[in-house]
Amino acid sequence: MGHIQITPSILNSDFARLGEEVARIPGADWVHVDVMDNHFVPNLTFGPAMVEALARVSPVPLDAHLMIEDADRNALAYVEAGCGSVTFHVEAAKAPVRLAREIRSAGARASMALKPATPIEPYEDLLPELDMLLIMTVEPGFGGQKFLDLCLPKIRRARALMDKHGVETWLQVDGGVSLETVERCAEAGADVFVAGSAVYSAQDPDAMVAALRAKAEAARS
Numbered sequence: 001m002g003h004i005q006i007t008p009s010i011l012n013s014d015f016a017r018l019g020e021e022v023a024r025i026p027g028a029d030w031v032h033v034d035v036m037d038n039h040f041v042p043n044l045t046f047g048p049a050m051v052e053a054l055a056r057v058s059p060v061p062l063d064a065h066l067m068i069e070d071a072d073r074n075a076l077a078y079v080e081a082g083c084g085s086v087t088f089h090v091e092a093a094k095a096p097v098r099l100a101r102e103i104r105s106a107g108a109r110a111s112m113a114l115k116p117a118t119p120i121e122p123y124e125d126l127l128p129e130l131d132m133l134l135i136m137t138v139e140p141g142f143g144g145q146k147f148l149d150l151c152l153p154k155i156r157r158a159r160a161l162m163d164k165h166g167v168e169t170w171l172q173v174d175g176g177v178s179l180e181t182v183e184r185c186a187e188a189g190a191d192v193f194v195a196g197s198a199v200y201s202a203q204d205p206d207a208m209v210a211a212l213r214a215k216a217e218a219a220r221s
């Protein structure tokens, strides 16, 4: 299992002041950028030009979460925009192995996401192709939703499969992660934690990053 990483999502931050919003979380490991196309999910956010502008000012690297159809054709634009990690949804990729290899060849970490109802087992053999697996803990589309406890067994099963294959793949959780739920995720085997509303609704977002990290680290020991 990798070290604990905290990745605030800017989805619930102030879109009119994005440069200032990312400057409020210097203690984060990554900034999580939720790209939505109004087709794969019923919501619309940023495209590559906006992400490229954010990458230029962010104090930490960008972790793009692509909730877009036709990931095969569109994912590389986010590597070119300067993201250090690019996550595509397996439900939106026609050729996930080829896509993961293309993302890696282009110079970013390759990551694949699973919606809550998508099982991990059919994708076990893909784990060595991935730098990170994202297990969604809400239905993708919106920030501020309630954490789905029904996803915890899948996190445990994914961690067991990673151990079985001896891979270094990080295990990210995204959706409803807060001081109330972060321990459950860490105990189940997650090591990378996305938190949007928990971080940006806090008085001091960087202190919330530290508090989430402390809870996750304590849950693991």
Ligand SMILES: O=C(CO)[C@H](O)[C@H](O)COP(=O)(O)O
Pocket: 009, 011, 012, 032, 034, 065, 067, 138, 139, 140, 141, 142, 143, 144, 145, 174, 175, 176, 177, 194, 195, 196, 197, 198
């Ligand atoms: O991918 C996402 C939604 O589809 C977001 O990353 C996620 O919901 C973060 O926000 P919150 O922590 O408020 O749930």
Ligand SMILES: [Co+2]
Pocket: 009, 032, 033, 034, 065, 174, 194
């Ligand atoms: Co996300």
